[in-house]
Amino acid sequence: MDGTTDKHSVGAVTPRSARFDEPLRLKSGARLAGYELAFETYGTLNADKSNAVLVCHALNASHHVAGFYADEPQNVGWWDNMIGPGKPLDTKRFFVIGVNNLGGCFGSTGPHSVNPATGRAWGADFPVVTVEDWVTTQARLADQLGIRQFAAVMGGSLGAMQALSWTIQYPERIGHALVIACAPNLSAQNIAFNEVARQAIITDPEFHGGHYYEHNTRPTRGLRVARMVGHITYLSDDEMASKFGRQLRHGKLNYTFDVEFEIESYLRHQGNKFSDYFDANTYLLITKALDYFDPAAGHGGDLSLALEPAQASFLVASFTTDWRFSPERSREIVKALLDNRRDVTYAEIDAPHGHDAFLLDDARYHRLVAAYFERISREIAAP
């Protein structure tokens, strides 16, 4: 796809970078002396700075949320169908910010960056970062941009966990949270999939204990398998069946270990594509951030207690065929919000695509998000 033909595109965009010299104490106890965050913005910040929306990314995405790069028109933002003039998150009304999270591999400080203590790339020594750490750094970016309160923080999957964490960490700095395809923590099964992905990477001979940059190599085979495993969990069984079924690549069985079924070809393609552009150490870090996220853990497992500080209004949405973060998990969040008497709307969207549905262009889903942002827009106009 090429972004230049979409009249609802934010158009050509330019990434920016913000430098932070105030040391950051991470949840793990580790300390970063300074760091940089890559980010993009779309739309215009209004005079009283009340129309800013932060969009948080999930596992494999970046600050490039919408639009395209002038020199690379096929590089369209990962949530471009959601964000733009006339789109559900309308950039004619809202000032939208996308950030590449700390530890990322698209311009923010991460494992590929130079560790000032050694003069070498951090590699596996880059400290483990958590959802809470990301939110802290996003708040610092907001400070730099002069944004005291976000009209909304929005995300799907791991991005939604950040939106949820915002409401707990900075309750007075977020008006609305759009929490889409989320879970209040990972299940044992979720963690298990992540562990398979990590083991695929770590046991790749090219991993070199995470210091593969120094060996001028990359654990692409491990990363490929990690992505293949992940991808299976993003799709529903039905979606896979209707897309691929038992279709054969070459029309007949060849009795080999080469690609025979279309699904094998698809997974290999996804794995190859991903291993070309994504960093293995970042993948490890992000899966750990997912595993660790559990706001209720500090409250005896009581999510209602964990969400007690929240003041935001919430849109929680799940997808019926999402088995990775099933609707039941979203209902746990809704229950906790009801216990705290927060404003909450919960939609369970009947979509066939599984977890990936949050990224796709589904009319019911997009109409809902559009209506919710219209409500936010009305509140901004008449506080």
Next chain:
Amino acid sequence: MNEHAMQRADFAAIAGWIKPGARVLDLGCGDGTLLRYLAEQRGGAGYGVEIDDDGILACVKNGVNVIQGDLERGLSGFADGSFDYVILSQTLQAVRSSERVVREMLRVGRQGIVTFPNFGYWRNRLQVIGGNMPVSGNLPYQWFDTPNIHLCTITDFEDFCRSNGVRILERIVMSGGSAVHVLPNLLGSLAVYRFERA
């Protein structure tokens, strides 16, 4: 529209019962009109439960809180006694497990409010005597496409309450938007009840 006017009438009756600032849960809230009306009239925190996608969207446009779900599957997402009032407006006659829904209403809410079309209304009786299932302003469906599977009369509902441990606190019977005091089961087209656990 006739139905709309009638709905407004039962909204006013419900609003009259609800204490300002009370917590309200509206089951089968549709587009959220009642919740919005109550928020404007009474303030307080309201939530709706609705199964239909279009209803959810309309509620968001109406600026009211709504939880998508099937009330037939119970209200397990809602804690005991977490609402002052649980409302079931023009929905009782369309639920499969009426007893369970009323029981859940009184688990989650301190009081329940129910409105339903009175099947004992004389025009309905007349149509049945005439040989047809009734079709009217508040029973607008044909027998073959009606969602109303559990229609009842005022007498039926009160018997139901007695045998289900439900104490009726207040009743308003209406016809054409005004209250009916004489022979309500015959002259009233719409019944509105407020009740609690006996």
